[in-house]
Amino acid sequence: MLTMMPNPTGQSDPNLDDEEQEEIDEEQVVDYCAMLDRLGNFPEKVAINSLSMAAEDFASSTASASTIYNCIRSRLVDRTSPGISSPDRKLPLVYVLDSLLKNVKGVYIGIIEDDAASWMGEVYDIFDNANKEEEKTRLKKVWNTWREFGVIKDEEKWKVIGQCFLKADEKAKAAIDAKVAASGIARNADGTLQLIPSLRKQMQLILDEVQNSGVDELDKVSLERLADINPDLLQQIKEGAEAVIAEQNQQQKSPEPNLKQTSDSSSLNATNPAPIAPMTEWTKLKLNHLEKSHDLIASLQRHVRSANGTTVVEAQLDETVHLYAAVSASAQILTDMLQQWKDGSGLGAEAGGGNRRKRRYSLVRKEKFTNEGIKEHNDAVIANLYEVGLPFFCSADGRRFASQLELSEHLDELFRRSQLEKTMERTEERGWYIEEEAWASGRDDGAPSAAVAPGEETAPDAADAPSMEAPAASATVVADETRDRCVLCGINFAMFFDQDDGEWKYRNCIEKNVEHDGPTMDEETEAVLVHVTCWEGLGSPEFLTPDQIRHAS
Numbered sequence: 001m002l003t004m005m006p007n008p009t010g011q012s013d014p015n016l017d018d019e020e021q022e023e024i025d026e027e028q029v030v031d032y033c034a035m036l037d038r039l040g041n042f043p044e045k046v047a048i049n050s051l052s053m054a055a056e057d058f059a060s061s062t063a064s065a066s067t068i069y070n071c072i073r074s075r076l077v078d079r080t081s082p083g084i085s086s087p088d089r090k091l092p093l094v095y096v097l098d099s100l101l102k103n104v105k106g107v108y109i110g111i112i113e114d115d116a117a118s119w120m121g122e123v124y125d126i127f128d129n130a131n132k133e134e135e136k137t138r139l140k141k142v143w144n145t146w147r148e149f150g151v152i153k154d155e156e157k158w159k160v161i162g163q164c165f166l167k168a169d170e171k172a173k174a175a176i177d178a179k180v181a182a183s184g185i186a187r188n189a190d191g192t193l194q195l196i197p198s199l200r201k202q203m204q205l206i207l208d209e210v211q212n213s214g215v216d217e218l219d220k221v222s223l224e225r226l227a228d229i230n231p232d233l234l235q236q237i238k239e240g241a242e243a244v245i246a247e248q249n250q251q252q253k254s255p256e257p258n259l260k261q262t263s264d265s266s267s268l269n270a271t272n273p274a275p276i277a278p279m280t281e282w283t284k285l286k287l288n289h290l291e292k293s294h295d296l297i298a299s300l301q302r303h304v305r306s307a308n309g310t311t312v313v314e315a316q317l318d319e320t321v322h323l324y325a326a327v328s329a330s331a332q333i334l335t336d337m338l339q340q341w342k343d344g345s346g347l348g349a350e351a352g353g354g355n356r357r358k359r360r361y362s363l364v365r366k367e368k369f370t371n372e373g374i375k376e377h378n379d380a381v382i383a384n385l386y387e388v389g390l391p392f393f394c395s396a397d398g399r400r401f402a403s404q405l406e407l408s409e410h411l412d413e414l415f416r417r418s419q420l421e422k423t424m425e426r427t428e429e430r431g432w433y434i435e436e437e438a439w440a441s442g443r444d445d446g447a448p449s450a451a452v453a454p455g456e457e458t459a460p461d462a463a464d465a466p467s468m469e470a471p472a473a474s475a476t477v478v479a480d481e482t483r484d485r486c487v488l489c490g491i492n493f494a495m496f497f498d499q500d501d502g503e504w505k506y507r508n509c510i511e512k513n514v515e516h517d518g519p520t521m522d523e524e525t526e527a528v529l530v531h532v533t534c535w536e537g538l539g540s541p542e543f544l545t546p547d548q549i550r551h552a553s
Contacts, residue, residue, distance in 0.1 A: 024064040033071050036096070041088040043095045052099040059106025069111050072096055077122045087130040090123050091138060098142050101151050113152055116161045124164040140165050176231050185227070185238065193223055202241035210237075293338060297492040298484040300331035304495070305479060305504045321403040328404075329391045331495065338491045395499070404497065411499050475532045477511055479504040487514075487549050488534040508532050515543045 024032075032054060039047050058064035076093045078084045097116075100108040120143065127135045143162045146152045152161070159166065177187075186194040195203070203223060211220045226234050304327055368378060383389065390400035392407040396414055401407040433439075476498065485492045486509075493506035510532050516524040528544070535541075538548060 023061055024058050024067055029067060029071065032068060036071060036075060036093070037084070039089075039092050039096070041086070041092065043092040048092070048096055048099050051096050052104050055100055055108070056104045056106075059104050059108060062107050062111070065107045066111055069097075069100075069108065069115075073115070073119055077119050079126065087126050087132055087135070090126060091135050094123065094139060094142055098145070101146065102149060109151070113154075113157065113161075117163070120161050121164040124168075173228075176228060185234070191224060193227060195223075198245060199238070199241055202244055203237050206237050206240055206244075293334060294485055294490070294492055297331050297334045297338075298481060300327050300334070301479065301484065301492075301495045301504075302481050304328045304331065305481075321405045325391060325403045329388060332387070332391070335492050335494050392497075407499075475510050476505040476507055477509040477529060479506055480529070483529045486531045486534055487528045488530050488538070491531070493529065493531070510535060512544050514546060514549060516546055 032051070035047070035051055035054065039051070055065070055068050058068060072093055075084050076090060076097075083089070097112055101112055120139075123139060124136060127133075127139065140162075143158075143165060146161075147155075147158050152158045188194055193200075200223070207221075207223060207226065221229070223234065226237075304324060367373070368376065386400065390402055392401045392404055393399075394401070394407060394410060396411070399410065401410065479493075479495055493509050495504055496507055497503075498505045506529065508531050509529055511527055511529055512535060514526045514528055516526065525543075528549075530544070538544075541548075
């Protein structure tokens, strides 16, 4: 293996002659190439760090550094050798060169800076031919970091290295402009869209309606920006706006029919019915109704959490409490429906859980309250006695309440009772007598009070008791409106109020870290919330990967 003698400065020493600088021998070159071949398809940080440390020994020797660079470059542009030519093995090699630039430095900066333009385009073409869009994005990210971190200070040289990305951006922009032009929308000199005022106004109304729910105010886009990022949606909005304007114009031009014309036309239509044309083109808009459901649940839960800080007059207290109770029950109902849809049972299932959910939408029929009717199974009455009518559950004694306020008052009363019982005086009763044999022999088997009464069983020691793992429902996390759904299945978390901690929490929820594949040694992790059941379905890994989240979504 290579001798590890790191250079503290990472720069070449001008006072050393070429004879005094350490040169790499043939055996070390073979070992370094073997390390590169073992790197494989995955950019493992430990392996990249080992390659960087081995190359750091020769950061002051131009000849040795060039030899190491050529070992990496030859594998990077290889398109014919079995295994080495695989597109999946190119990105880890790019990360090795990126580590040499940012961490090792020395003469590697000049060597890579002068030659990167020759292989960057080839690697991009390899990814493009293999339809590796994600790898192309990561390659461009590495190129952008070279300017952001000041590794390549010459702007023109940096642009020359990334010519493949600049050309791809120009090609994509030209394609977008062609789509916008094909839709009949041209641009002014200042970049604004050439639209008549009435059409622009109607298109803006439709765009505002699409962005009204679930889109942050800072993330909303204009028509001009939409033309750059999604010209297809702009075309759909334009067609919808034109249809609305045409419908409005037709209604304004059509005269009021008199009574005779109405009777004549009705008799004519009775004999020759004409097909009914659609009034609008709203169906052409591709709206994600599932995403709207997620956003609606998040909005309802946000209103429920804000109830603790709401101040109302006493006359409106009951109405306000019942209003928040209805909002909380609605959020729970929608969450259960999405969970049922995810499980594959369908929202219209008649058996099992589906029938239980349909109870919540039933009405209590008063005519059923007869001698015969009360013997029948009434779903609506049962629902009003549980989740719908009494949604707030006391874990201490099992009682249910219609509002959060009633539940809080009940818990306060239980607390007062427990405090009162602690202050009451108690008399200690005498324990059972010891065994006859122990008394006759004079052996002390412990305090009499510790003896066990006849017919009673001794409780097992804590060490001997079988370990019981907490169910998934007991795993809770404090509610966070920025992370209101599971990143694995996309379903909103069920929210409840923890009386012990006095906070809103998510049930069946756990926080896990996602480990992103970043270049070199930089740690890139992100904390996310997932369902415990979804996490256990992946085998309970300690860390999640972007591939697991992408495949699950």
